[in-house]
Amino acid sequence: MEGLVTQIQGLSGTASDVLSLQNLLKQADDSLHAESTRLPPFLDQLDPSKHSLGYLYFLEACTAGPVTREQASSFVLTIARFISSCVAEQIRLAPDKFISVCKRFKDQVLLLEEPLRGVAPMLTAIRKLQLSSEHLTALHPEFLLLCLLSKCYKTALSILEEDIFEVDQPRDLFLYCYYGGMISIGQKQFRKALELLHNVVTAPMSTVNAIAVEAFKKYILVSLIHHGQFPTNLPKYASSGAQRNLKTLCQPYVELASSYSNGKIADLEMYVEANKDKFESDNNLGLVKQAVSSMYKRNIQRLTQTYLTLSLQDIANRVQLNSPKEAEMHVLQMIKDGEIYATINQKDGMVRFLEDPEQYKTCEMIERIDSSIQRLMTVSKKLNVMDELMSCDPLYLAKAGRERQRFDFDDFDNVPQRYNI
């Protein structure tokens, strides 16, 4: 054991030394695990900022067994210190060990019921493990879970802003997008929530999984809140399993959506009352109530398409609100959020609906469009690369070759096929 420690201390200098150290550590791994109780004092001899790889192996062996509450708090401190001072290159040589250490860290933090302590270290851990900002690691969903439980949504938003192009494990993507959707709902950023939940629902899956079902329920509700409608068919890039099964599994929500589209608030509220316990058991009652209140907004928006001016009393009647005062409050809120353009004349209680004042004449608009075009160009390049990769995929070629229409004998060339005899 001491020999191993000295070797770690000696071989942590250059990159080639570290690689040879890694081989040594892999061989010594079992013996480390066998003596896990004796290890904590050795940790003090190692310096996490210089001997990160060795420290990681030791740490992983230490935390492998079941942990009591007292041990948990000391481990939490050690792991947090390690994460903040470790060297990223050495960590990336043993990513699974790092991930399992961080997951145990999360478990211990939850055991102590202080998720807030875990948020900052987990964020540092993600940054050190990621190969680039477009890379989704297994730590992302853990981090988002901690943020959700500790209710610090703003930190999570910085991670959610990044576009993801590479994923290690599909389960990570599902969890990440689901938690991300919930955080965005918490911050009332419904557009982002819709995008993330949409990703979960349309991600490729050979069989429908529970995360997708829960996400679909929230997806329907957020779509009603944000767009005012719910598209009954999933887009064609959703897996066929999802397309067929998700709707049957979330029946009450689909019916909610259809009664929403009728536009009558009374019916909607009756339906909600009737199925209250179902919504509550899914923890979605808050969202459902928000969806119901968004119905008023939808109706007012529909009015802007028919009328130029309307009195507050009329608005209240048409939208089935109780008084002109409430109507005024709703309209004011919508003007502030930028959802409609209108002016309220308080003397005679008339509301004038206006056109979108954007004239597209400003330099800011130029910059906006220009940046959008740049983003679109990068996306287009990535798409082209993926398209080419896909065209060379043997699975695709096999199936495409089989389904081709044959026009003459020259078409019968050697594309790999299976013979169904």
Added chain:
Amino acid sequence: MASSSSSGLTFKLHPLVIVNISDHYTRVKSQTNPPPLTSTSATVNGVEHQQQAPRVYGCVIGVQRGRTVEIFNSFELLYDPSTHSLDRPFLEKKQELYKKVFPHFYILGWYSTGSDAQESDMHIHKALMDINESPLYVLLNPTINPAQKDLPVTIYESELHVIDGIPQLIFVRSSYTIETVEAERISVDHVAHLKPSDGGSAATQLAAHLTGIHSAIKMLNSRIRVLHHYLVGMQKGDIPCENSLLRQVSSLLRRLPAIESEKFQDDFLMEYNDTLLITYLAMFTNCSSTMNELVDKFNTAYDRHSRRGGRTAFI
């Protein structure tokens, strides 16, 4: 070879001649088989085969009025390496044919390609001296030099100089100007830029138009940069102040558009935004179609229960 001629003749060269010579050279070069060596066999041989640039030869014809020599056209001739001379009977036949159509045109000299005039060229030159007592030698340098600003065409005359006590004919360079007629300019431009003659599709026309504008703007940009650099140098004092140049620059600047009003800004920005939006829309469509294809491929490859049956042809 001396550097300037003293014969006092002014030479006018038509662009058709230049295009002819360059076309001749390009044709011959692209029709000769490329060397069949790969890099490995080159080292085996141990000898580096240099691709000799083929030399092409021909005659130039035109009119001489007093002291002005105007070169209008040219035609190709074969070079006989054994006798080191040009194909004489062919030349005379061609001369007769041209005389019938253009009675005023005379054979003024000959052309060739290469980087510099060579001693062996004097043979050909002397051989032509019986048709024209002082023939011209037009030399085109086919190597592309991006740093060079003017045309790689030189016109040589022959003069009798006394060198080492022996009177010898040597080549001397002459200056020339480019002269053109409107009809010639249009056709040469058309040929040089390879514009699609039938109008092409809208996309190729747009691309050609935009490329032209792009190169024009690039040239404008580089020239303004040169001027700017010069003026900055003058300001710092590295270059002596030249008032006539400064006057020219200031008159150029005064010719710039002077509209700076609110309405102009509005209209200009609106039009700019419209163009950007159209570009954005075009990119969107492009991206969407790529994504659509990608999704189709993905579904075919990986979706277990995708629709069986033949794929319908896109019409």
